[in-house]
Amino acid sequence: MTVTVRFAPSPTGKLHVGNVRAALWNWLFARQSGGKFILRIDDTDRERSTKAYEDLIRTDLAWLGLFDDDSVRQSARFDQYDAAVEKLKSLGLLYACYETSEELDRKRKLQRARSLPPVYDRAGLAYSQDQIEQFEAEGRKPHWRFKLSHKPIEWNDLIRGHTVVDTVSVSDPVLIREDGQYLYTLPSCVDDMELKITHVIRGEDHVTNTAVQIELIRALKGEPPAFAHHSLLIGADGHGLSKRFGALSIEAMRDDGLEAAAITSHLAKLGTSDPVVPESDLDRLAEGFDFAKMGRAPARFDMAELEAINARLLHETDYESVSDRLDALGVSKPLWDVVRGNILRLDEAAEWRDVVEGEINPDIEDAAFLKQAAELVPDDPLTGESWAQFTSALKEKTGVKGKNLFMPLRIALTGRARGPEMALLFPLIGSVKARSRLAGDKS
């Protein structure tokens, strides 16, 4: 058996940390098992699906390194869905219903008022021929429901363990709307069968759907895949993420300068018993993938933690692996080696390039002290020892030490109160620039 998984986004919005986590876990599992990762574009909703969102999904996945082995689009597979519909009709498992959404709403309200679960009453199964003719004469079109068995459906969930959903408490799902459009359930089952999906890894908001889908796949004489339902992400404040999806889209994070590997490192481990560590190699993340480590409780997504992982990752990033991007920023290897431990985003390295090569505007407090310092700057080439030699000479000459010695120098030389070690920056700034900055010349 070749492990085959799918990630099935609807191209009706952007990928965000919530759904990309499912993509990543599917990808990692496939990779670990030497299996296949299929991208399935769930675009049966013709009004809301767009090509632009589909393109963005592909761009985001490629940026994250989650390349697919195959990809299908549901809108190209209507023949297969139509065939499944015929099969279900011939088995007597698909029935027409004529209620409007207002009528269904009213039914549910009534059930709630009587403390009954809002489960569809199967009125559609009991229509007389007269009633059907009456509906048709009114111009109503039927929607089609799948008749559930009303039995408990069980499976051994790879994350949740033994799981049971009694379909008595579930409404017969609508598979086809009155305008003929397929809803998600039937195409998903047909595709899972035909693409020989072995494992479905997705959020626990799909647990009830899974019971329905197991029944539907069995009705179509298929073998249901294994299921793994992971807990959902919540915000650092304990609330759901949905309202903030805009800011949490992968596109927004890319535009904000975060590293793809920071996102994959973070999301691979969030909600598992493993610590989150920066890992730029997806294969190594795949080696550690284990359903047994996944927790049942909702996992908290905190942007500050992702940013911290981003910084830690940059700290460990070799010049060679990002040289294209650094070249574009005009950042050399020596500069990168000095600043990478002090930045949160890669493009901040360009700010340090400006500090080293460009003009700065420091707030000078003690110009006389700095003029004395300027005279003691050693000649080029400055080395790793130059800073220690320079500052001890200055200390000897002026008697100033500690913070009072170092802070004015740092500010005069970099325009900033914080940053990489001065011993490392000093040779990059060079003696000519250092002298003129200390002497208060404009540069």
Ligand code: GLU
């Ligand atoms: N298009 C569905 C969704 O985004 C797919 C769910 C599934 O994995 O089956 O929720």
